[in-house]
Amino acid sequence: MRRWLLWLPLALLLVVLAFAARELMKPADRTVYSAMVGQPVPAFDLAPLVPGKPGVSALALRSGRPRLLNVFASWCIPCIAETPQLMRLKAMGVPIDAIAIRDTGPAVRDFLARYGDPYHAIGDDKTSQVQLSLGSSGVPETFVIDGAGRIVKQHVGDIRADDVDAIYQAWRDAK
Amino acid sequence: MRRLGLLALLIAAAPVAADSGLPPAELAYTQLRDPAREAQAKALMETIRCVVCQGQSVADSDADMAGDMRALIRQRIAAGEKPEAIRSWLIARYGDYITYDPPLSGVTLPLWLAPLLLLALGAWVARGSFRRRKKSST
Secondary structure, three states, X not given: OOHHXXXXXXXXXXXHHHHHHHHXXXXXXXXXXXXXXXXXXXXXXXXXXXXXXXXXXXXXXXXXXXXXXXXXXXXXXXXXXXXXHHHHHHHOOOOEEXXXXXXXXXXXXXXXXXXXXXOOEEEEEOOOHHHHHOXXXXXXXXXXXXXXXXXXXXXXXXXOHHHHHHHHHHHHHOO | OHHHHHHHXXXXXXXXXXXXXXXXXXXOOOOOOOHHHHHHHHHHHOOEEOOOXXXXXXXXXXXXXXXXXXXXXXXXXXXXXXXHHHHHHHXXXXXHHHEOOOOOOOOOHHHHHHHHHHHHHHHHHHHHHHHHHHHHHO
């Protein structure tokens, strides 16, 4: 038996330890991203949830004009935190549609009255089926959709003040 | 004293609800009538990751979203869809991360091949040492 082979297990162990140390050093990103970015919005048609606002469908998202699709819920606290940013985007001229997850009309009406209403349309997704078809893993999430109905960007979590520019830019680039 | 007061306030604080108040989806906690299909659905649910509570399968989790994913799986199985088709549908949405049964790909190749390679290496080492022992005993 060749002598150097004796060192092989130790060398392998060191490789494994180095790998483990490297992985321990960098903080893990546990965010679940959608694999649908770059693809057309899957077919769906959601009924309206509040009076005076239309529902949302894949067809309506193919409007020739880029839009934001915000996945939210009235029971979700970070959704409250992001409303000022959505209001700002709306004021900048960005059309925003929404999918309300596991929600009721009165609760959403109350939410919009209290925190502001940035939405053009709100679709009712009582059992998260459309959320699942988008590859979304929670609320809030925001998708940038181009004029042809293709998803060009996903923002996971609430939109902070310093995220607004990047989202606005992605919306402008989607044209 | 002030710190103590703050701590007391913390104890009294109520956790904020992170789940909706809506009842679970129809098939989230109800089995399918056909036991064969329910068995198929259950087997699939046990290998699909809950994206909210990432260490659990959707069969194990009580999160709203896991319930909705169980409902989705049962509905599709009941409609006659094959479990592997549903798995691919989910992988197309969430990537390989969603399944606990990782498909063979460039990234997972070491995962599949390493045990086989190690086994072969072990057999080779064992063969060498057995042979030597035989030689020394004769």
